[in-house]
Amino acid sequence: MVKVAPSVLSANFAELKKDLDMIKACGADWIHYDVMDGHFVPNISFGYSILKDISKVTDMYLDVHLMISHPMKYVDEFIKAGASLITFHVEAMANETSTRELIQHIQNQGIHVGLSIKPTTQVDEIEKYLDDVDLVLVMSVEPGFGGQSFQHQAIDKIRKLHSLKNGRHFIIEVDGGINAETGLLCKEAGVDVLVAGSYVFQADNCQKAIDSLK
Numbered sequence: 001m002v003k004v005a006p007s008v009l010s011a012n013f014a015e016l017k018k019d020l021d022m023i024k025a026c027g028a029d030w031i032h033y034d035v036m037d038g039h040f041v042p043n044i045s046f047g048y049s050i051l052k053d054i055s056k057v058t059d060m061y062l063d064v065h066l067m068i069s070h071p072m073k074y075v076d077e078f079i080k081a082g083a084s085l086i087t088f089h090v091e092a093m094a095n096e097t098s099t100r101e102l103i104q105h106i107q108n109q110g111i112h113v114g115l116s117i118k119p120t121t122q123v124d125e126i127e128k129y130l131d132d133v134d135l136v137l138v139m140s141v142e143p144g145f146g147g148q149s150f151q152h153q154a155i156d157k158i159r160k161l162h163s164l165k166n167g168r169h170f171i172i173e174v175d176g177g178i179n180a181e182t183g184l185l186c187k188e189a190g191v192d193v194l195v196a197g198s199y200v201f202q203a204d205n206c207q208k209a210i211d212s213l214k
């Protein structure tokens, strides 16, 4: 069964604890925490202080997605704040050496590490890291905003990643425009984790929404 990770970007920030409790009660597996810096993506969300507060009030797995330039500069703060997994973008890295250093650095702190690709980045560009990461995040929208439409080229990328698993331990996550219909296409292609923002948080019944994804 796929895991469902609601993206708190679509939560009501004035009622965050209530929303976190609600998604847990509705069957969410992980909390997806989108960090945006207004530089790597054209939007600003939240940083590590809010993650620290969240980690004090939930026991859920904290899936942190860094959509920021210079992730190495800030990663330790997110680890200290309680991240279970930190995913960064290959497009934010200067070269292979710095990408490998950051993967190693995150793993050395005893948490999971993920690598993400934007819609225009091909799987070939991260194939060399697949032995070393715990998760690959396929963006199915241009990162920056919730509520966008799913871009179908993500399906081929998921299928390709699935075929590259071959005994490797990484899992595949997809993020952007996920609903029951697009989630099913991703599931058929071999995805392991569905990130869903508006589909879960704007649902009249979040349990039904999460069940429909699973």
Ligand SMILES: O=C(CO)[C@@H](O)[C@H](O)COP(=O)(O)O
Pocket: 007, 009, 010, 032, 034, 065, 141, 142, 143, 144, 145, 146, 147, 148, 175, 176, 177, 178, 195, 196, 197, 198, 199
């Ligand atoms: O990271 C992002 C957007 O950059 C996503 O996590 C969105 O927050 C997902 O929202 P929906 O497309 O599901 O509404």
